[in-house]
Amino acid sequence: GAGVSQSPSNKVTEKGKDVELRCDPISGHTALYWYRQSLGQGLEFLIYFQGNSAPDKSGLPSDRFSAERTGGSVSTLTIQRTQQEDSAVYLCASSFSLAGDTQYFGPGTRLTVL
Amino acid sequence: AQTVTQSQPEMSVQEAETVTLSCTYDTSESDYYLFWYKQPPSRQMILVIRQEAYKQQNATENRFSVNFQKAAKSFSLKISDSQLGDAAMYFCAYRSAAYSGAGSYQLTFGKGTKLSVIP
Known part of the structure; x- marks a missing residue:
């Protein structure tokens, strides 16, 4: 694809439920990153592949958070037993490689935990 | 650990005028990268400009330029001929150039500056 894509765009869930957020990086990019953006904490790094x-x-802030990347492409960020403090925008980025390359971001997933 | 500070939470500029956004950072590393990203209300983080620390020449991209002062650990962004579409949150970010342990290749962001453009 032309850019990094993320789904869903918005996700509302109830406290205690598990959620999965998906990221599809730019074709050919070997490095993939997840960040979290919240009002209180700003932009925080979570994990990279x-x-x-x-x-x-x-x-990763706790063991409730995990991520995997299948086939070196698509990645899924999973949050188990969601808490209200998990509410944030989750941003995914990719780069051609780790060393020195610019990270290009997707549009993010806004997660709201009720 | 590296830190990035943006001391101006909000700024405004008249359309067609010039504005400068400030950024300072703290690091013990000698080689690194600095970035300015723009985030409009759509949430998409867009790269504005990138600077390699080993380059003395300041980066420029059309109406956007930086003033990189390595000794002072300062990296300001100048936007010339401001346009309505420049209104957004602007984030300064730091990235190590070499591996030095866990999290080396992450971007470390400042808190951001909200830029408003007045017609």
């Missing part, structure tokens, strides 16, 4: 290497999970 590079090719078939083990992901860098150092930004």
Whole structure:
């Protein structure tokens, strides 16, 4: 595709439910990143993937958060047992490689936990 | 850990005028990248301009230019001939150039500056 795509655009869920957010990176990009944007915390790094290497999970806030990347392309961010503080915009980005390349962002998924 | 500070939460500029957004950062690294991203209400984060720390020449992209002062750890964005479409949140971001441990290749963002353009 022409750019990074994310789905759904908006997600409303009830506290305690699990949610899955999807990211489809730019074709040919080997690196993929997830960030969270909230009013209180600003933009925070969550996790990144590079090719078939083990992901860098150092930004995940708790073990309720996990992500996978299948076939080196599409990624899914899963939040289990959602809490109200998980409400935020989840942004995905991709780059051609990790080293020195610009990250291009998708439109984000707005998650609201009631 | 690196930090990025944007000291101007909000700014406004008259259409066709020039405005400068400030950004300072703290790092012990010598090689890194700096970025300005624009985020309109649509939420899409759009790259405005990028600067490599090893380059002394300031980056420019059409009406957008930066003033990169490495010793002062300052990276300001100048927008010339401001247009209504420039109204958005602007984020300054830092990224390491070399691996130094977990999270090395993440972008570290400032809190953002909301720019309004007055017709």
